[in-house]
Amino acid sequence: MLNEIQQDAGERMNKTIDSLENAFSKIRAGRAHPSLLEQIHVDYYGSMVPISQVANISAEDSRTLKVTPWEKDMVAVIEKAIMTSDLGLNPQTMGQVMRIPLPPLTEERRRELVRVVKDEAEQAKVAIRNIRRDANSDFKELLKEKEVSEDEARKAEDNIQKITDDHVKSVEDKLTHKEDSLLEI
Numbered sequence: 001m002l003n004e005i006q007q008d009a010g011e012r013m014n015k016t017i018d019s020l021e022n023a024f025s026k027i028r029a030g031r032a033h034p035s036l037l038e039q040i041h042v043d044y045y046g047s048m049v050p051i052s053q054v055a056n057i058s059a060e061d062s063r064t065l066k067v068t069p070w071e072k073d074m075v076a077v078i079e080k081a082i083m084t085s086d087l088g089l090n091p092q093t094m095g096q097v098m099r100i101p102l103p104p105l106t107e108e109r110r111r112e113l114v115r116v117v118k119d120e121a122e123q124a125k126v127a128i129r130n131i132r133r134d135a136n137s138d139f140k141e142l143l144k145e146k147e148v149s150e151d152e153a154r155k156a157e158d159n160i161q162k163i164t165d166d167h168v169k170s171v172e173d174k175l176t177h178k179e180d181s182l183l184e185i
Helices: 002-025 074-084 107-144 150-183
Strands: 041-044 047-050 055-061 064-069 092-094 097-101
Touching (some): 002 107, 002 150, 041 074, 074 097, 107 150
Antiparallel strands (some): 041 047, 064 097, 092 097
16 A cells, blocks of 8 residues: 555656656757757647648757648648747748747847746646645545554655655756756857
C-alpha cells in the first residue's frame, strides 16, 4: 500500500517535470526550432488544426524556419495564422515555401523570458510539493485507520521527501540550463 502511494507520487512528479520541459521548449532561446509554431492553429476546411497537420515545418538554419504546406491553397491561410499569432513573426512567401526569419532577441526580451521561465519552474515546484502533501495525507490516513505502523508511515514520509527533493533539484537544474541558454548571446 505504501509503495503504491510512493510510486504514484513519483510518477506524478515525473509528469510535472515533463510538463515543465514542454513549457520550456516553447520559449525560444534565439534559435529556430519547429516547436515554436506548435501552438498556432489554422482553419483547414472549417476546422481548426495545428499547423503541423497541414504543413512540414523545419529549421533551415539557426535563425530561419521553413514552412512547406502540403496543399497550395493553404499558403495564404498559414501565412495569415503566423502573422496574427502573438509570436511577432513575419513569414516571407516564395511560391509554395515560407521562410520565417527570427529576429534576434533584445536584452530586455531575454530578461522577460527569464522571468517567464522562473515562473514556470516555481509552478512546477509547487505542483511537486502538492503531490508530496497528498502522499503524506494518504500515509496519515492509513496510520489513522491502523493499516500501517507509525514507523512505517514515518519511513514512507521520509522516502517521499527524498523523492520530492530529487524532483525539485531536477527542476532547479532545468531552470539553470534554460536561463543560461536564454541569456547566451
